[in-house]
Amino acid sequence: MQGKDKTALVLGASGGIGGEVARQLRDAGWRVLALQRGLAATHELRDGIHWQRGDALNAADVARAAQGCGVIVHAVNPPGYRDWDRLVLPMLAHSIDAARTQGATLLLPGTVYNFGPDAFPLLHEGAPQRPVTRKGAIRAEMEARLQAASDSGLRVIVVRAGDFFGPRPGNNWFSQGLVKPSQPVTAISNPSSTGVGHQWAYLPDVARTMVALLARRDTLPAFASLHMAGHWDADGRQMAEAIQRVVARHTGKAPRIARFPWWLLTLASPFVATFREMREMRYLWRQPLRMDNTRLLAALGHEPHTPLDEAVEAALRGLGSLPQAPIGAGRDNRGRPLASTPP
Incomplete structure (x- = not known):
């Protein structure tokens, strides 16, 4: 059985x-x-993860679940x-209190929302946090509270990355803005202004980075803030064009790239x-924002990185936006599509 150091x-x-x-x-190999909320049983082992009935909004639930966690x-x-x-700050307070009690390291997936345009175009970890949105102000306060907690003995890791995309649908720009989940991709809505670069992050790469940092947490500062380079879309079209390539390989037809309908958001907001x-996040699409991962490379020696087309294909497949097999793909002796050969 895993000890405290490998229990999360x-x-x-x-x-x-x-x-x-x-x-x-x-x-x-961690115990997770x-x-x-609403779990039928008090405990349930599912897919190798130990689920407990509880709510992050309840301090007692968090404290109980965190017992024995590193x-x-x-x-x-x-x-x-x-x-x-x-709700956000009370939930964070529950995690901070539980981590203090257990002597555990607290890891936060950060965002770029807590930075304003004065920190662009190359974003460093120590740049002043002057958010221009409501959610950004809350994010900045979250990090300020974590910094204060680390000053009094808590170990904290904050990993910031670009806009998430990946094989499991979620609330992100890729799955809610560029394409439509569970539908064939016939058009791609591109939010970027012409020629403006944008930062993307493939979720499995972000998670791999976090796991690697946790394995080396004893070598990191008490408050370790690190950036991922992820996928840099230098002209604001590379992500849309990658979607176009992947869809064309699977369907024989490249979807068109259209401007994102910002006017519709304005009317419906x-x-x-x-x-x-x-x-509110439009400012991140109107000017370039690139993340400097020098500090991460110094800590790990590398950054996990999946090639863009491979990552986009996995994301589209997870969204149910691709057919079962590419055009021309063969089938095995049971009639199942053979795996496609990477380009």
């Missing part, structure tokens, strides 16, 4: 990045615990992504909270 509580394990980190910790991954968001202003939040 993942809050948000049913979400995108939390789920990916939980699975990769499990595959790396997770909370789930790591707490705080990858949780408010239910339905609502009420950030009321007063009525749809998700659209309002997406519109």
Whole structure:
């Protein structure tokens, strides 16, 4: 049985990045615990992860689940992504208190929202945090509280990356903005302004990076803030063109690339909270933002990196947006599509 050093509580394990980190910790030999609201039983072992009935909004639930853990991954968001202003900071406080009690390292998947345009175009970890959105202000406060906690003895790791995309659908620009889940890709909506670069991050690569950092956490500063380079789209079209290539390889027809309908978000923002939040992030598509991973390379010696077309294919397949096999692919003796040969 794994000891405390290889036991982790993942809050948000049913979400995108939390789920990916939980699975990769499990595959790396960790004992992984997770909370789930509405679980029928008190405990349930599912896919190698120990699920416990509980809620990240409940301090007692978090404290109980964290017992015997050497790591707490705080990858949780408010239910339905609502009420950030009321719920986010209390949830973080529960994780901080539990980590202090257990002497555990607290890992936070960070974002770029807590930085304003004055920190661009090359974003360093120590740049001043002057957010220009409501969610960005909350994110900046989260990191400030983690920094203060580390000053009093808590070990903290913050990993920031670009816009997430990956094989499991979630709330991200790739699956909600560029393409439509569970539908063939006939058009790609590109949010980038012409010629403006954008930073992307493939979820499995982000999770692999976090697992590698946790394995070396004793060598890191008490408050370790690190950036991933991920996939840099230098002109704002490379992601859309990668989707175009992958879809064409599977269907024989390249979908068209169209401008993202920002005007529609403007009209709908007063009525749809998700659209309002997406519109607030438009500044990240109007000017280039590239992340410097020098500090990460110094800590790990490398950054996990999946080739763009391979990552895009996995993401589209996870969204149900690709047919079973590429055009011209053969089938095995049971009639199943053979694996495609990488380009």
